[in-house]
Amino acid sequence: MIHYEQFVLDNGLRVFVHEDETTPMAAVNILYNVGSRDEDPAKTGFAHLFEHLMFGGSQNIPSYDEPLQKVGGENNAFTSPDITNYYITLPSANLETAFWLESDRMLSLSFDPQSLDVQQKVVIEEFKQRYLNQPYGDVWLKLRPLAYQQHPYRWATIGKDISHIEDATLDDVKSFFFKYYLPNNAILVVAGNVTVEQVKQLCVKWFSTIPAGEPYVRELPSEPVQQEARKLEISANVPLNGLYKAYHMPGRFDPDFHIADLMSDMLGRSKSSRLYQKLLRDNPIFSSITAYLTASIDPGLLVIQGMLNNDVTLEEANAAVEALLQEFIDNPVSEEELAKVKNQAEATHAFSEVELLNRAMNLAFAANAGNPDLVNQEVAQIQAITSADIQAMAQKVLRKENCSTLYYRRAEEVAA
Secondary structure: OOEEEEEEEOOOOOEEEEEOOOOOEEEEEEEEOOOOOOOEOOOOOOOHHHHHHOOOOEEEEEEEEHHHOOOEEEEEEEOOOOEEEEEEEHHHHHHHHHHHHHHHHHHHHOOHHHHHHHHHHHHHHHHHHHHHHHOOOHHHHHHHHOOOOOOOOOOOOOOHHHHHHHHOHHHHHHHHHHOOHHHHHEEEEEEEOOOHHHHHHHHHHOOOOOOOOOOOOOOOOOOOOOOOOOEEEEEEOOOOOOEEEEEEEEOOOOOOOHHHHHHHHHHHHOOOHHHHHHHHHHHEEEEEEEEEEEOOOOOOOEEEEEEOOOOOOHHHHHHHHHHHHHHHHHHOOHHHHHHHHHHHHHHHHHHHHHHHHHHHHHHHHHHHOHHHHHHOOOHHHHHHHHHHHHHHHHHHOOOOEEEEEEEEEEEEHHHH
């Protein structure tokens, strides 16, 4: 259970405070309500570029890391299709340093052309190393536009094309910043050995004078229900043939999300899962196989991916996976199997709340989804799931018509 109090500044900044006197530390998490789904299709990768630019110096502070390190703090950030998240952990006695740093970044970046040039090169190099020059690195550059035809989840967070980052101008950067990096488009969570009154005073001192901007109203195209199976084949110099199957499923804060989550656990979370037991251990079609979720705010994907053994064709592997899924659709899961994955899910949830920073982040994610109380409702939602719920979700999600399949062939096999 994450206990919290909340308040809102006049400029629209929403603040949540989670007090924990058992730790000498504090976590300061700022979530900006902008991700790659909010980008212009002709200028993608900007949310991720900004994650880098935000460490390049702000209006009054040329170096972000140096003053934080002097007070024993650490920081990092990440970008997803849905959000951009920045966080600091530091001794609670030095809490004000985090407020000073983050408020100045929110007030304005330095907009230094040299910083833009440096970070463009960093992101371009990341694009090349992680997505273009690594075996299977371009999978999501291919799989996303196969699965999504309308929704902006169809491009990866790194961007749709490397040229979009190469061609970014300082005017593009300023426009993006002043549209999204606003107090009224952000959520601040402070957790640890702090008090609500202390956080209020610091918020008033450091954030209250930052002006609000025009409210961002998100109007994204909905992804139509997929009515027929899709398939794409690509080839590259990779060691093994790979099979990727993506199924549309409910979003992260949809009431049915945890049903799909447990279903994916049964299919491919561990060595006791069905895919592992039947298609790797008992019948060694795959050398590795797993199932997982994208867990996006808007309807996401359940993904099954596996690397094939050398003597198995992609067609055989795909048929074996689909036969296993059909069996899952047709037969209710046992109470024993359901209880096992529930226990695993609850243990994962409990473990995630051990870390102070995780508590701060989870509270921010739920608040951004519209209901901070969701952070404390997950265990009850998991416990309420029945075998009938799992089967109904399987019948809805695991349909062949709802699947986008990517065959990733070894180039030598294609040549043969």
